[in-house]
Amino acid sequence: MTRPSGENTVAYVGSRTTPGRNGRGKGIEVYDVGPGADHWTPLQTVELDNPAFLAVDHTRRYLYAVHGDLTYVSAFRVEPGTGRLSALGRQETGGRNPAHLAVAPSNRFLAVANHSSGSVASLPLREDGRLGPVTDLLLLPGEPGPHRTEQTGSKPHQVPFTPDGRFLVVPDKGLDRLFTLALDATPGKLSFGPVPHTATREMAGPRHICFHPRLPYAYTIDELRSTVTTYRWDAARGALESVQTLPSTAPSATGDSRAGEIAVTPDGRFVYASNRGGAGDSTPGGPEPDTIGVFAVSAAEGTLRPVGRQSTGGVRPRFFCFGPDGRRLFAANERSHTIMAFDVDADTGALRPSGEALSTGSPVCVVFSRTP
Template structure:
């Protein structure tokens, strides 16, 4: 771990952004690891505070006390843990732990703060790791292989490829989009043992062939959820049965603009805190191996129907960069930050509170290969 010579403090209660990146030559990475920034009062003055040099910290998550930060390391086989200084937001390493699989892609902390759930993307498993009171992760408590038949895409669907492991809004289920099997699984986690199980009687829902479901976002107060489907560049609306943990497909729409004619891959999806809008990112080009372009990468805006939950396309906004693998909304929903992996920028947008439309603020953070932004 390498820290800068000067680490400016922040005031207690200030906002900090943690940026994960790709660092390896195999991924054309130009990042250095986790970059820590102090944000100004309006989220438009990103001040570098710390660099933690690591290999491919490609997704980040905090525990529910916001005292600890966890990172998966894409293309490797471990996660790492850090203590968050409550006054400065700076990170101190607590160690790493193997995940029992390859290429961990996403992680989440269970509602009890006792377990970390990790998706091993390349080996098709979801695992749990116990968390000690001091934030340190222990060895794998349980591992579950996801069952099913791979989709027809010859290179992207060679087997199970879980990509996302968020908890449902009530914390009872882990919902797992599997890009390789064209399925979305619902799992339970035993809060005492960390044992994983497929939900009964609704363990999974089949998606469209070659959809490649990547990430899922729940509506904040209605019984609906939305996926970004990577391989088809579509957005699918589902009804969510919180009692059974069951998803029922209602609608599928292109995530790209009607005039988009080239290759594209879906990246990220989010629902605004007020539940009125959904956003989805589109990465031009045929997969991670392509340089991107020539068409602009965009974030699509969709209006959410207040009663039915279905989406209506509104507009598409260029991200002013290449390969928005990730974006996030600020906690109040007034800003959106697009992480352009291949052009090495995080671009800030104002979110119009009435229309949901995006407008660049002029804030552009230049950082190597950003692929995740966590704002605390």
């Protein structure tokens, strides 16, 4: 994907880099992509270990990265006009294997999910973009689920803020729970909400959650069962109530699968969910390309109806996202080392391969941003 220079929309791609993760990436790749992300021009490679998830602050002047299997988060300054990164240092997260991070609505704190040590951390964001030491560390309580290897204890996998910014909802794969937390905007202290948690189906392994842009509903991707669950969301109480569960794979699928990512379109009409064949064992995946399930959203009830599945053209789509204008979906195939572009049909939700593919080592996260 190449294009002439002149636009200032950039993409940041995080990757697996270490042998333990079969990583072939180099770190964070920076691309100039244009307004529709239809032409990618490489700008920079920032070499570092396992930048597994990325987040840009609300001023778009700083970028933060958690490092899978390690114990810290890194900060970077975004160069105005180009989007290139310069390092600002790093801070320990108070736990192991940080898997996700989110900038608080106040832009004063960063929330981090420590996947392997069952905790959520808050770190202060300083005026110059640097990170202060951990402000608070909250351990997530509960009994592990029944899966003998994947549910040995608490395993939070995501820490997104709710649409109104009042709460964080934390899917915990190890405990089969969705925790609702509050972050005090002044001292950065974490606490449980009025309804501290919601139990999922046994051995669901909730991984990620997304909220409908208008309706009071949320959707989880359940990694271990490869299902999508619809929840009614009570924003006042911070409470979730499950109303529907559907398979994210084809109903006739019999092979091993681990669900990966979930997202709702900006107009709220469709939900997408990725499936990773073979992701529960030590093989590279397959034997065929993995898929993204497409679901139509009922405007009246918020529930889902399956409308199709699209091959990602590769292996293990740990992550996907929409482009800057919402008209394209980009699937990061971790084990086949590609980012595949799909046009989104606004009427049917169908995904159509655009014919464009970016080759890059072990991509696991893509973040688009307009440079300041």
